Amino acid sequence: MMSDPMIPRQYRISRVRRETADTFTLELTPVQDEGTFSFAPGQFNMLYVFGVGEIPISISGDPANPRTVVHTTRVVGTVTRAMGTLKRGDVLGVRGPFGSHWPVEEAEGNDVVIVAGGIGLAPLRPALFYILSRREKYGRVVLLYGARTPEDILYRRELGRWRAQFDLDVYVTVDRATGGWRGNVGVVTTLIPRAPFDPLNTVAMVCGPEVMMRFTALELRKRGVGADNIFLSMERNMKCAVGFCGHCQFGPTFVCKDGPVFPYRRVKDLLAIWEL
């Protein structure tokens, strides 16, 4: 996409969408017409709020739409707080795409179970778009999504649409019920034992807080999914995004370059080491 991966390109915000009280989605288009932006599901960009700082954010748009770059972000720190104040027409710096991707092609011919927790649904959304656009190539496709409360559920309209499709099983649960919520209550791992997929022929893609991913992987293993067929998206302190600076070192790997998507077998022992 670019000759020097350290130089950001300018992108203009074409749309801002408030998803929940603390998350928002930005749609970006290049300031200068530089052709298309292609990425693989699971990859991330470095977004630069000029004068504030740069952070890694997963790409959450449709890989089949190369004209618009989409990012869903949660306000958690200085840069995301500043990003949350931007409006349509404002300009951001973008470097990317970087990193490894979900094994959407390798999963063809298998059942696919996607387990997302909280904002972790955003990096999995492109994988869902990809799989649904080639639906006939997969077996059962199951989305298990856990959120903190009903008010924290991301992409509500899309979830409703996906649930209405007959070729995708969508299960949503919340850790804490509020208001008139009539859906599931309990952590997302409790959905795994009875979810409709064949564990011996399943590829699982998991994204969420690290603790949630650890327990999800254990539950998937208990159900019979192979360690080589479970993939996690790791998050570390990514700075350069190309494996130079070492900020995101995770044992023998760099999350920015070797990840963020890893096979569970490769990281399962590292997940238990507190110092990493």
Next chain:
Amino acid sequence: METLERILAEHPFFAGLDARHIQLIVGCATNVRFDAGQFIFREGEEANEFYVIRHGKVALEIFVPGRGPVTIQTLGEGEILGWSWLIPPYHWHFNARAIELTRAIALDGKCLRAKCEDDHDLGYELLKRFAHIVEQRLQATRLQLLDVYGVHS
């Protein structure tokens, strides 16, 4: 027609039990249904049953003054509802309410306790299975307590 014996024998919770034990359990089983909104049991009442949910969804609730009923967990098809029938003083600690039309098999706890006293092999098999459920729910509760999706500084 599906018999209670076959339904229970094929349920994962009872997997591996020999036919003699299944027959003893079936002797304590009945088919039940609950309409949406109907209470299955209430906090403080005597706990003399447990349920194998065949269809529907049940909310475990606790009443919090000032907040009303708070759902702490939901259970659905294939899951087991209730273990207080097994542990003295045999009282429910939560309310259970059907969120939607729910069909289940109710197992009479008093009847089962008596059979377990007479046949300790049956008692041990049931205790192992309930210990597994209690462990799973404890792990899930610990994760819930961590509030993993919250913002932590």
